[in-house]
Amino acid sequence: MTVTTKGQQLRADIIKQLYYRKALSLTEISKRTKKSLPLITATVNMLIKEQYIIEQGLAPSTGGRRAQTFLLNPKKEKYVVAVAMDQLTTRMVIYNLAQEIVMPVKNLDLDIQDQEAVAKLSRFINRQIEATGLAKNHILGVGIGMPGFVNITEGINYSCLKPADGSNLRQYLAQALGLPVHIDNDSSLIALAELNFGVARDKKDVLVVNIGWGTGLGMIVNGSLYRGSSGYAGEFSHIPLSKTSNLCSCGKVGCLEVDTSLLVMVANAEKALADGSVSIMSELFKDEQKHKADHFLDAVVKRDPLAIAILSDAAFQIGKGLATLIHIMNPESIVLSGRGAKAGKMLLPAIEQAINEFCIPRIAEKTTIVLSKLIEDAELMASASLVIAHSLFN
Amino acid sequence: MTVTTKGQQLRADIIKQLYYRKALSLTEISKRTKKSLPLITATVNMLIKEQYIIEQGLAPSTGGRRAQTFLLNPKKEKYVVAVAMDQLTTRMVIYNLAQEIVMPVKNLDLDIQDQEAVAKLSRFINRQIEATGLAKNHILGVGIGMPGFVNITEGINYSCLKPADGSNLRQYLAQALGLPVHIDNDSSLIALAELNFGVARDKKDVLVVNIGWGTGLGMIVNGSLYRGSSGYAGEFSHIPLSKTSNLCSCGKVGCLEVDTSLLVMVANAEKALADGSVSIMSELFKDEQKHKADHFLDAVVKRDPLAIAILSDAAFQIGKGLATLIHIMNPESIVLSGRGAKAGKMLLPAIEQAINEFCIPRIAEKTTIVLSKLIEDAELMASASLVIAHSLFN
DNA sequence: AAATCTTTATAATTTTTTTAAAAAGATTTG
DNA sequence: CAAATCTTTTTAAAAAAATTATAAAGATTT
Numbered sequence: 001m002t003v004t005t006k007g008q009q010l011r012a013d014i015i016k017q018l019y020y021r022k023a024l025s026l027t028e029i030s031k032r033t034k035k036s037l038p039l040i041t042a043t044v045n046m047l048i049k050e051q052y053i054i055e056q057g058l059a060p061s062t063g064g065r066r067a068q069t070f071l072l073n074p075k076k077e078k079y080v081v082a083v084a085m086d087q088l089t090t091r092m093v094i095y096n097l098a099q100e101i102v103m104p105v106k107n108l109d110l111d112i113q114d115q116e117a118v119a120k121l122s123r124f125i126n127r128q129i130e131a132t133g134l135a136k137n138h139i140l141g142v143g144i145g146m147p148g149f150v151n152i153t154e155g156i157n158y159s160c161l162k163p164a165d166g167s168n169l170r171q172y173l174a175q176a177l178g179l180p181v182h183i184d185n186d187s188s189l190i191a192l193a194e195l196n197f198g199v200a201r202d203k204k205d206v207l208v209v210n211i212g213w214g215t216g217l218g219m220i221v222n223g224s225l226y227r228g229s230s231g232y233a234g235e236f237s238h239i240p241l242s243k244t245s246n247l248c249s250c251g252k253v254g255c256l257e258v259d260t261s262l263l264v265m266v267a268n269a270e271k272a273l274a275d276g277s278v279s280i281m282s283e284l285f286k287d288e289q290k291h292k293a294d295h296f297l298d299a300v301v302k303r304d305p306l307a308i309a310i311l312s313d314a315a316f317q318i319g320k321g322l323a324t325l326i327h328i329m330n331p332e333s334i335v336l337s338g339r340g341a342k343a344g345k346m347l348l349p350a351i352e353q354a355i356n357e358f359c360i361p362r363i364a365e366k367t368t369i370v371l372s373k374l375i376e377d378a379e380l381m382a383s384a385s386l387v388i389a390h391s392l393f394n
Numbered sequence: 395m396t397v398t399t400k401g402q403q404l405r406a407d408i409i410k411q412l413y414y415r416k417a418l419s420l421t422e423i424s425k426r427t428k429k430s431l432p433l434i435t436a437t438v439n440m441l442i443k444e445q446y447i448i449e450q451g452l453a454p455s456t457g458g459r460r461a462q463t464f465l466l467n468p469k470k471e472k473y474v475v476a477v478a479m480d481q482l483t484t485r486m487v488i489y490n491l492a493q494e495i496v497m498p499v500k501n502l503d504l505d506i507q508d509q510e511a512v513a514k515l516s517r518f519i520n521r522q523i524e525a526t527g528l529a530k531n532h533i534l535g536v537g538i539g540m541p542g543f544v545n546i547t548e549g550i551n552y553s554c555l556k557p558a559d560g561s562n563l564r565q566y567l568a569q570a571l572g573l574p575v576h577i578d579n580d581s582s583l584i585a586l587a588e589l590n591f592g593v594a595r596d597k598k599d600v601l602v603v604n605i606g607w608g609t610g611l612g613m614i615v616n617g618s619l620y621r622g623s624s625g626y627a628g629e630f631s632h633i634p635l636s637k638t639s640n641l642c643s644c645g646k647v648g649c650l651e652v653d654t655s656l657l658v659m660v661a662n663a664e665k666a667l668a669d670g671s672v673s674i675m676s677e678l679f680k681d682e683q684k685h686k687a688d689h690f691l692d693a694v695v696k697r698d699p700l701a702i703a704i705l706s707d708a709a710f711q712i713g714k715g716l717a718t719l720i721h722i723m724n725p726e727s728i729v730l731s732g733r734g735a736k737a738g739k740m741l742l743p744a745i746e747q748a749i750n751e752f753c754i755p756r757i758a759e760k761t762t763i764v765l766s767k768l769i770e771d772a773e774l775m776a777s778a779s780l781v782i783a784h785s786l787f788n
Numbered sequence: 789a790a791a792t793c794t795t796t797a798t799a800a801t802t803t804t805t806t807t808a809a810a811a812a813g814a815t816t817t818g
Numbered sequence: 819c820a821a822a823t824c825t826t827t828t829t830a831a832a833a834a835a836a837t838t839a840t841a842a843a844g845a846t847t848t
Contacts, residue, residue: 063793239722458826
């Protein structure tokens with residue numbers, strides 16, 4: 001059993017704060033870690049001696065003496081592997097402690113339902129790490145975001161990515177890669193990204209909607225990610241809300257997902273095209289290099305009327321679901337994130353209309369709907385921060 | 395501005411722990427307050443000297459030396475006034491520090507929408523206190539639970555109980571009573587009661603449903619009451635879920651409340667009786683001493699088929715709403731509380747059926763539905779603990 | 789440009805926690 | 819059944835951390 005001393009904990013906390021906030025003064029670190037200034041001063045000096053931290057220069061004046069600020073050392077040879085998976089594509093990147101990209105994003109076409117997905121994944125990660133020539137003892141760990149019911153303590157995904165030998169997913173990967181591995185649900189990670197690096201920074205109660213194949217949800221409650229008693233909180237897409245009686249992939253009828261998934265939107269588009277609707281999608285869909293969902297989103301961004309109409313119908317349903325969430329959670333804001341948030345501005349009117357229609361004004365009036373500024377990077381950034389959050393830096 | 399020192403804070407924390415848990419050993423207090431044993435020992439000894447705490451006797455053996463346990467002193471002349479309001483009735487009781495009843499429950503028929511409700515309330519409370527002969531400086535404060543949108547920091551109820559002179563509700567009452575006053579929403583208080591004294595004790599994530607005139611909700615998240623960013627979290631009864639298009643009191647259509655409020659159930663019963671249904675309610679309703687809702691609940695307890703049928707319809711709708719909540723919050727358990735929980739066992743089958751029908755099994759399987767054991771006392775107990783939580787004990 | 793005001797950084801003091809030791813009581817064993 | 823052992827509480831001593839106070843640095847004002 002590894003025992004973590006208080007000193008180690010504080011070192012890790014300080015590094016974590018600097019990782020999230022970049023430049024910080026001693027006073028700021030002290031406030032954030034809730035430890036006294038003398039203790040922080042001593043610990044930071046130790047970390048400077050060990051090259052983890054460098055002096056950055058003076059902070060802008062706030063009226064008196066300017067504070068010295070500190071930064072994580074980009075030259076320190078400590079690296080983080082970040083992986084973001086979705087149903088069909090897996091992306092990977094390597095960062096240093098300053099969140100600078102050491103190895104640019106690499107893509108792998110990988111069907112998450114593939115029987116050999118786990119083996120392919122670990123080969124891919126290993127190959128990329130080897131290609132960089134980085135020594136494994138300089139890599140702090142691997143953070144992986146993935147769809148499905150993820151048990152983060154056990155390191156299992158109940159929905160997919162089961163190792164062929166029946167072993168534990170995280171253990172399998174840790175063994176195969178020779179590195180610490182941390183896995184989490186994609187929507188949870190996107191919420192963490194918005195909390196640590198995005199528009200949910202410094203906010204206490206925020207709902208982050210992951211608009212993608214399905215409609216995921218990550219909940220920031222009291223300033224930290226809420227996971228529920230068995231880790232499955234935020235199963236937004238399967239709440240009973242649809243008026244249609246379409247069967248959902250989960251086996252139930254009436255789930256929100258049957259009206260709002262990107263796949264359903266694509267299907268609706270194809271149906272409309274078959275019925276003779278005019279749209280640039282009929283051209284776009286011929287290019288099979290990209291997935292139809294991406295073509296659909298492109299069409300939306302290009303203001304294609306049919307695509308926008310279909311998207312708006314889905315957005316209205318999402319908005320109705322959000323109205324329920326607002327009543328229950330009374331959040332400060334709701335962040336639209338995930339790959340579908342590319343079409344963010346197109347989504348907003350229908351969502352806001354639904355919220356106005358279904359919310360008691362007093363409850364909704366303080367809740368703002370905002371668009372993510374991270375979009376593509378969110379999941380990778382959060383995968384990396386998973387590793388930072390679990391490392392000890394000895 | 396009153397400054398609270400660390401020492402005062404710890405004294406209050408210790409008293410609070412003893413108030414919630416009754417007999418505790420020094421070690422247990424130390425763990426609960428997360429303060430060291432030497433510090434706790436010293437502070438408890440100080441509180442014993444001041445008569446706040448008494449030795450209770452030795453704890454049962456756990457294998458080694460038996461621990462001394464401590465209790466709040468029932469003879470200490472410190473009292474708490476607890477008030478619980480609903481739409482038509484207000485109840486009041488006075489406890490000592492050991493939660494023993496010093497003045498038994500008194501009732502006041504008070505329509506919460508009455509223009510002079512606040513004045514009547516303060517006269518009532520004052521009269522009862524005077525009747526006991528207790529000195530005001532021996533009373534720690536008054537805790538009041540009430541329906542409506544309550545802003546606990548400002549001390550305002552936006553829905554009702556507005557002082558005629560336009561002043562602040564809590565300030566008005568504090569002035570009129572000459573005592574510290576704390577107000578909170580009834581459903582929030584019932585949830586606090588279950589957390590501190592009931593079946594949600596030691597649990598982290600629990601939803602407490604207040605079945606009454608409407609269907610209220612208090613959420614325990616990470617072991618404490620979650621209020622949302624502007625204090626209105628848990629507005630369960632106005633989520634869009636009903637298939638009917640009945641107009642809700644909130645001005646919207648489709649709210650859960652239009653199918654599940656006790657008033658709707660009574661209306662349904664009356665309609666069925668008018669249509670010729672046979673039921674003991676036709677007799678019961680003639681007695682106008684009690685409210686029809688109480689008669690309805692009595693009929694349910696007496697297993698009247700019509701009443702049970704009506705209740706089950708409502709319960710099914712509540713269950714559908716709870717299915718949504720389970721997906722979002724993934725709670726450890728859901729507690730059915732409030733006056734409607736008297737009919738608890740009758741509610742369970744329909745609620746569980748709805749949950750089975752609308753929940754993904756993996757998510758719902760770990761969530762248990764339990765009945766409150768506090769029912770009547772819940773709100774009064776929590777009103778009192780409001781006062782304890784805000785007092786300083788100097 | 790000197791004086792004042794703010795804020796950071798360091799030092800001294802106090803408080804609190806941690807660790808260790810002692811005491812009390814239950815359980816086991818000869 | 820009594821002595822010995824084992825647990826746990828209680829008290830005491832040492833170490834760590836947080837407050838408080840002071841000094842230093844730099845910005846702003848007069």
